[in-house]
Amino acid sequence: MDSSRFDDLTKALATPTSRRQALKTIAATTFGSILGLTGIGTAFAKPQCKPNGHGCGNNKQCCSGYCDPTTSLCACQPGTCDATCPCPSGQNCCNGTCSDCPCSQVKLCNGSCATPCTSNANCSGGLCYFDIDQTHRYCYPGGAAFVICPSDCPCSQGQFCGTSQSGGTEGACFPVS
16 A cells, blocks of 8 residues: 555544444444355345256246256256247247147157148148048148058158048048148
């Protein structure tokens, strides 16, 4: 410390102050030091969430709202997506859910992506056929269907088990469009 600063400090300490002011200063300094040393000051701070990849013990600690129980790291909820939690490579984020199919299509049990429809008008250049259960309709681009099927599962990828518009008791594997 240079001599001029030392002189300023000694003059400040030598100036008369009231006992009350001196006690206030000492108490405030002591209390502030204790808070600083013990870390109690952080107890009054707003809690912060942990970003993905940081250690966690429960879902509330994570900004994503999910603490992966296998790694104890904050992560994205499996199968969900948003701006901060993108889907894995090759998948699309469709209304908050990761999908292997384009958002306008559904995934069938054989891995095919099919376009749902309600009429032929929904299918560009194709037909709208019922699935074998008569519960869903998918776009069919036309062409031969030779394999008989009880469900979508035994059909090759890129096909669904469908029936004609009039229905039927057994289906055939039709290509999806």
